[in-house]
Amino acid sequence: MSKQFINFNGDILPADQQVLTIANRGFKYGDGLFESMRLLKGKLMFAELHTERIRKGLKLLKMDSWSHLDTWxxxxxxxELVRRNKTGPDARIRLTAFRNGEGLYNPSSNHMAFVxxxxxxxxxxxKMNEKGLIIDVFDxxxxxxxxxxxxxTCNSLIYVLAGIFKNQNSLDEVMVLNSNGFLCESMSSNVFAVYDRKLYTPALSEGCIAGVMRQVVIKLAKENGIELVEAQISPDILNEADEVFLTNAARGIQWVMGYNSKRYFNEVSRFLNEKLNLR
Structure with a gap:
């Protein structure tokens, strides 16, 4: 593989070059956020939705200069970066933004920096996974x-511990519950379930990530006559659903095959994935 590079605050630098100091607030306090994206055939997919979400997050975290980060x-x-890295037309993209000031809990500056x-x-x-995922609930x-x-946000300890649980139990993915005990999301994705001919997903008020692919799949479902319900969902739905699938910006749609002794179909997820690839 050719030498890889990153963009650090507008400068193209070798990926193995040390650019952060011990004072970095992302390291010390998880004071930042990140965005995973997908480049397909040379096009940054759903760039407007990603930009909107990044800007909204930076504004909520009270970082300066968020308005300068637009779709252009x-x-x-x-x-610029994929050309320098020679990735070709298909790549996984990650933007990490963090507060660049020093200080303790009270930062000396709210200026934004990025990688x-x-x-x-x-x-x-x-591409949908050929073999369905085996899941369990991380509680x-x-x-x-x-x-x-x-x-x-850069504070991802819940997902790290969920990942350890996944590895320890030889699973493909795990479901995360919110503080009220309801279904929230998976370790790395938003969750959808097909039950009684309706498509269910946890509402944003349940604390799930406001995923870009979640938005896209909701729109695709509505455009294709699939009744969709955003709601408070008991994890018991995993025992009753006909189908369960996960969505994120990097992988698109991934279908779940089993939870305990329950086995699922993948008809709706496969249909939506076909529609997704026509976007």
Whole structure:
């Protein structure tokens, strides 16, 4: 593989170059957020939705200069980096933004800094997994519900511990519950379930990430006559659903095959994935 680079605050630097100090607030306090995106056939998919979510998150975290990060800026910086990294037309993109001031809990500055990364992918479409995922529920720690819950912040300890639980139990994915015991999301994705001919997903008020692919799938479902319900959902739905699938910006739609002794179909998820690849 050729030498890889990152974009650090507008400068293209070697990916292995040390750019952060011990004073970095993202490291010390998780004071930042990140956005995962997908480049397909040279196009940054759903760039407007990603930009909107990044800007909303930065504004909520009270970081200065959030308004300068627009769709034009994002597309330009991604194009520059993938060209330098020689990833080709298909890549996974990650933007991490953090508060650049020093200080303790009270920062000395609210100025935003960022790191942009790009890594090559081999598929030029959203490819569904051939083998369905095996899941379980991670309930050792629940996710709080507040105005930060919909953001992808740099404080990801719940998901890290969920990942350890996943590995320890030889699972493909795990479901995360909110502080009220209701279904929230999975370790790395939003959750959808087909039950009684309706498509269900946890409402944003349940504390799930406001995923871009979640938005896209909701829109696709409505455009294609699939009745969709955003609601407070008991994890018991996993025992009753006909189908369960997960969505995120990098992988698109991934279908779940089993939970305990329950086995699922993948008819709706496959249909929506076909529609997704026509976008």
């Amino acid at each position: 800026f994002l597309n330009e910086k991604v194009e 942009l990364e790009a890594s090559q992918l081999s598929e030029s479409l959203y 050792e720690i629940t996710k709080p519900v507040n105005i930060l819950s919909n953001l992808k």
